[in-house]
Amino acid sequence: MDWQTLASRLFPDGHDIVENGNFLSGSGRAGAGPDAQTVAVIGTTEHAPIGIEIALAQAQAVLRTVREHPGRPILILVDTQGQRLRHRDEMLGINSYMAHLGKCIDFARRQGHKVLGLVYDQALSGGFITSGLIADACFALPQATIRVMGLPAMARITKVPEERLTELARENPVFAPGAGNYLRMGGLQALWEYELAAALVEALENVDAVDRRMLLGQERGGRHMAQAVAQAVRTGGDVRPA
Amino acid sequence: MSSYLELSARQRIPHIFDASSFEEFLAPGARVVSPHLAQLDAPVSFDDGVVVGRGLLDGQVVFGAAQEGGFMGGAVGEVHGAKLVGMLRRAVDEGAYAVLLLLESGGVRLHEANAGLIAVSEVMRAILDVRAAGIPVIVAVGGANGCFGGMGIAARCANTVIMSEEGRLAMSGPEVIETANGVEEFDSKDRALVWRTTGGKHRYLLGDCQVLVADDTDAFRAAAIAAMADAHGGAALTLDGLQAEQTMLKRRIRDFGDADDPLEVWRRLGVPEPGAVPMLEADAFLAMAAQHRAGPGTGEN
Numbered sequence: 001m002d003w004q005t006l007a008s009r010l011f012p013d014g015h016d017i018v019e020n021g022n023f024l025s026g027s028g029r030a031g032a033g034p035d036a037q038t039v040a041v042i043g044t045t046e047h048a049p050i051g052i053e054i055a056l057a058q059a060q061a062v063l064r065t066v067r068e069h070p071g072r073p074i075l076i077l078v079d080t081q082g083q084r085l086r087h088r089d090e091m092l093g094i095n096s097y098m099a100h101l102g103k104c105i106d107f108a109r110r111q112g113h114k115v116l117g118l119v120y121d122q123a124l125s126g127g128f129i130t131s132g133l134i135a136d137a138c139f140a141l142p143q144a145t146i147r148v149m150g151l152p153a154m155a156r157i158t159k160v161p162e163e164r165l166t167e168l169a170r171e172n173p174v175f176a177p178g179a180g181n182y183l184r185m186g187g188l189q190a191l192w193e194y195e196l197a198a199a200l201v202e203a204l205e206n207v208d209a210v211d212r213r214m215l216l217g218q219e220r221g222g223r224h225m226a227q228a229v230a231q232a233v234r235t236g237g238d239v240r241p242a
Numbered sequence: 243m244s245s246y247l248e249l250s251a252r253q254r255i256p257h258i259f260d261a262s263s264f265e266e267f268l269a270p271g272a273r274v275v276s277p278h279l280a281q282l283d284a285p286v287s288f289d290d291g292v293v294v295g296r297g298l299l300d301g302q303v304v305f306g307a308a309q310e311g312g313f314m315g316g317a318v319g320e321v322h323g324a325k326l327v328g329m330l331r332r333a334v335d336e337g338a339y340a341v342l343l344l345l346e347s348g349g350v351r352l353h354e355a356n357a358g359l360i361a362v363s364e365v366m367r368a369i370l371d372v373r374a375a376g377i378p379v380i381v382a383v384g385g386a387n388g389c390f391g392g393m394g395i396a397a398r399c400a401n402t403v404i405m406s407e408e409g410r411l412a413m414s415g416p417e418v419i420e421t422a423n424g425v426e427e428f429d430s431k432d433r434a435l436v437w438r439t440t441g442g443k444h445r446y447l448l449g450d451c452q453v454l455v456a457d458d459t460d461a462f463r464a465a466a467i468a469a470m471a472d473a474h475g476g477a478a479l480t481l482d483g484l485q486a487e488q489t490m491l492k493r494r495i496r497d498f499g500d501a502d503d504p505l506e507v508w509r510r511l512g513v514p515e516p517g518a519v520p521m522l523e524a525d526a527f528l529a530m531a532a533q534h535r536a537g538p539g540t541g542e543n
Contacts, residue, residue, distance in 0.1 A: 056491055063484060085419045087428040091439050091504055092494055093450045095413040099398030100487050106370045107479045125350065125359060126413060129392050133363035148355035157352050160282045174278050174320070174354045187360040211367050213360060214324065223357055225277050226324040226364075232274075233267045233294060233328025234335065239274050 001141065003045045003077065006120050009196040010075075017041050022048035024077055025061045031201045039204070040065040040113075043077025043131075050127040051084035055097040058131075062104040066111055073114040073204055074105070076131050078138075083126030102130035109136060109209050116203055118192070119144040119179065136207040137189035139199070140179040146187075147177030173222045184222030186213040246384040246459045247408050251293050251308035251316075254344050257459035258382075258466065259306065264297030267329060276319050278354040287313045290321040294329035300467040302339035305329055309346045311387035317351035318393065323361025330368035333377060340378045340470035341369075343400065348415065349391015362392030369399045370479070378402070378473035380466050383409040384457060388440065390415050401477055402469040403451040404462060405442035407524065411450060412440040434520065438504040443519055443527060447511060449490060449536045456524040490537045497536075511536060 003024060007017050011028030013036065018026055024043040029036050042061045048054060058076075065072055083094060109115050117132030119140035125148045132138035140146065154175065155162040169176035173184045182188045189207070192199040214230055217223030225239070232239045246254060255264050268274055270288035279286045291313035296305050307326055309316040318326075326343075333341050350358035372379050381400040383389045388410030389397050397403055397411060405411060416430035416439075429435060438444055446454040453469060455461035498507045508516040511534045522530065 052491070052495060056488070056495070059484075059488060063481070063488060066481060083413055085414050085422040085427075087419060087439065088499075088502075090412045090414060090416075090419065090428070091444075091501070091507070092498060093412075093445070093448055095394035095411065096398045096450050097491055098395045098413065100484070100491055102366055102395065103370065103399060103479055103487075104484055106367065107481070107484055110374055110479070126392065126395070129359065129363050129366070129395060133360065134366065146356075148350055148359050149352065154352055154355065158282055158284070168281055172278065172281070174357045176356075181356055182360070185356055185360055187356070187363075211364060211371075213364060214327070217360075223320060223360075225274075226320050226327075226357070226361065229268065229274060229321050229324035230328035230331065232272075233325050234332045236267065239268070239272065 001120055003120070006077065010200050012197050015041070019045060022046050023054050023057045030197070030204060037204070038072060040069060040072050040074045041077060042074065043079070045079050047079055047081040047122050049081050049084035050098070051086065051089050052092055052094050052097040055101045055130070059101040059104040062108050066108050066113065071112045073116065074108060075200070076115065076117045076135055078117055078119040078123045078128065078132045079121035080124060080127030080131070081122060082124035098126065098130045102134045105130070105134050114204060114207055116207060119146055121145070124148070133187065136209055137203065138187065139190055139192050139203065140182070140188050142179060142191045142193055144179045145177055146179055146182045150177060151175065181222065184217070184220045186215070186217030186220060186223060243458050243460060245457050246406060246462050247386055247457050249459065250312060251310035251344065251346070254308050254459065255293060255306070258342070258344065258463045259297035259299055259304070260301065264295050264306070266293055266295040268294070268325060274321060276321050276354065278319065278357070282353050284353055290319060290325065291316055292322045292325050294325045299340070299342065299470065302470070304340045304342050304470065305333035305338045306342040306344070308344040311346040311385045314351055315387050316347035317349060318347060318358045318362050318365070319351040319354040320357035320361060322351070323358065323365055326365045327368045330365070330372050333372055334375045338377050340380060340474070341372050342466050342470070343379065343381045345381055345383055345389045345393055345397055346385030346387050347389055347391070347393035348387060349393050359392070362396060366396050366399055369396060373401065373477045373479060376477050378470050378477040380404065380469045380473070382462050382466060383411050384462060385409070388412070398450065401473040402453060404453040404455060404465045404469060405445055405451040406455055406457040407442040407527070408457050409442045410440040411445050437520065444504050447508060447531055447535045448494065454524065454528060494536065
């Protein structure tokens, strides 16, 4: 789905989102009647690689929202092929730019802004960690692609035959790309299938600032160990896998 | 004096924390291993490549972790990440004085890619929870595997990053960039270039690390003690701090965005002999850098 179609379906009452070099920013009206509220929107499109400029532009938009519109919810629209793979970005410290974006989003959360992520096309590794995955909760359209890497590349690195990985991927969501796998593992809160505007309103009502992804992964059977291990470390108890 | 670089994660802990003070959580005896590696016929480790626990640092209660570069490059899988998150949450529960993370990691463990990716983001959020509780988070980077990928991002979520010049801090490894965009983009075999681009001296000159020390466990320990005392009382993120970091990162693009090599960045910083930087001993380097490193305060703290 292109971002314009997405935006008009999320915000049937209107929005002023603009694109500037694959960077999306603006706002939209969520909901209707007396409960309608303005949502700040940042994001990327065209599978943009996240380089230092686009990370900084997103951070700037988050900080501006915190300064000028205290409490306004923030929606992050995710479509990225991952971090930009260039020597220049590394030389200039792209990890610092990504961390800065993550810290700005985290700061907004603690100032009372609800922060939602929505993967509407593609989300990959480094571009996802400081966007959808740092939100209060992340959602995806069912057809979204989410991955660290494809199975062929994973087969090369792990030296496990691709056929074997494909077979394992049927049972274990840890290997294979796909929104459904991230849902099972708790990385996604839910898939938004039909009424996007209604799904957005519902999410704005229900999300909070507590990170429950490990628990979700355990409940959904996609990550058996994480919650039990974190809890055992936290309380000094034993690990009781789900 | 002993080399930080050459020690394992487990050996580093007693050198950095007060003698015999460190208590490990979920020690190897618990035999909690990755649930994913066996199906890929990959070896497992009884600590899944990370030590987490609580000890004393200069008499203060400090929670800590050390990633083991010798096991899958310190990469983060489901259990590894969950141990870090559990320790960070416990640090908040128990009101730690500080958290010290001895990071050495290639980032997400590809054998359990999806779980690793989610886990790294959980670690980031947990680090920021610690800071929001007013507890300083200090990161040390000085292992042979460097600190890359999502952990390179997580490192920069800390109050202070301490590096040795042998330490490397970045996001995508040179091999990944070379594979994606060719040897002309980044020659991963050119060790001098790799070092100039990701090494401690460059990071210090740019302001991506706040403290540079010699490759010496005593120096790391002293720097960690000083850093946690400095950050105490001001550990949480602030709007002013983030705006200052925004300005610093923007200025960096303006000043160095068209440089094609760190040598050019150093030249523009006014470093008298950029080509000689790699040869400088830590003390001589620090004396030179004091006059030339980028920006006052170097951003968000």
